[in-house]
Amino acid sequence: MSDQSDPFDPFVILAEAVPEPTPSERQTKAARDALQEAIATEGQSSSAPVGARFMPRVAVALIVFLFGVVPLSLVLSRDDSATATLQEIAHAARQVEPADIPIGAFLFRESLERNLRILPGSELGLDRDFVAYSLETERSVWRNPEARFVQMRTANRDPVFYDDAVARGYFSHGMADVDALDRPLTQQFTDLVDPILETQWSESPEQLRSQIIDAIGRGESAPNSSFMLFDFAIDMLAEPIPPNVRGAVLEMLGTLDLTEVIRNADGSVRLEIEDHDGLSTRHIVVLRSDGTLAFREIVRLEADPELGLPAGTVTSTGTYSRWTEVADIEP
């Protein structure tokens, strides 16, 4: 592993400084159990004789046919409408001219967001595991077309607290300084690697779906995979991705278990999906008629006694401008 001419070999340091761990019996057993469960699941689905496996499907098909035709057709028409809406907007997205940003120019976007912050209670001198407050952030972002350079200007303001003790602790423990409250900050980042912009995404909705599942790293059968796909897809729509990829993302969204798809009078589309993995949340997104992200909000549907949040708390909300070309960054 070592070069003879090296003053030191960092690989040797890495190997020795991070020594080999041995799994405990408990860790091994947990992993073995997970594998055995997977083996048993496959065994159950493949061990029954062909006839036995086939018959229940026939029975289910008959039951669905006999008793489910009317409700099924209603569901299908609703799904068809959602799919059609997303296909329309996907078509519009594909008609957008690909951005051709000259060398030296930048893409620019502004947003106004409010996000929940969660901290250990000890940081505010409180005897609680965690505390929460929200903060408004005005954000301006400049990025070069390769997305490797980003300048970001942020201004945090107007903290909202859910109880007085947190408010007192916030100011008495200097968190206003930490959050740079009412003090605009400009930061520059170089050599950024953004997987959304650097991945060669497919323009086919089916293949794109597989790519996203791979990127998320969870199997299709993950209990909330529809929500995870949605979340990742909206992250993609928030970025300056190529028009054909945007179109594919929008069509893929039409295949998910969305709880609502509404076409607004101005041509924008409102999407909703719920996530019930952990504390239930509802995610609301508004896309412009060309499929770019205009608005995003997350609402916690259940109360969170640990953080003192009532049911219906908006934990994240933001409005986003389009990415536009600008000649230069502002200092």
Next chain:
Amino acid sequence: MVDDTSSDVEIISASLIDPDCFGLLFERHYPAVFSYAVRSIGVTEGQEIASEVFVQAFSSRRRFDLTYRSARPWLLGIASNLVSTRYRSFERRNRAYRRAFGRDSETEEFETEVADRVDASSHSERARAALAALRPPERTVVSLFVFGGLSYQEISQVLDLREGTVKSRLSRGRANLRNMLADIGEQWGNDE
């Protein structure tokens, strides 16, 4: 009939008919996969990944290339994908915080956990932080080489890269790590 003297290829082939046979592969390679995953990303994430590797490998065993002599590179390749995904997922979730505030409570917590997992020595923490700071393509190749003990050829197979690409990524990773660990390197030389 396969047993613990059978080759990996024989075990995987047999498991297509009798899925229980796949358990032999687990007993043979779990410690190495666990070690790779934990050293790459930390105990909490690493132990989950080590477990997930075998579930994924089992479900995709029909795609195993039977010309491979050992299943270990294949398993470590799955592990490296999962590690990369966790990093990406984490990066994505925290992008806004990182860019906006110059602090990132979740990332700090994650990296601290990673660094703390083996021991609390400063060398260990620094080495882990340096590895985490590499660009993802370099980090993956360096981890497979150093923690997985795979050869250039094996890495090129599991990542579907040309061998020259593997070598150049290792070379860049080595140079970047050397810069980041220069002070440790001097102490290391003195200690030895």
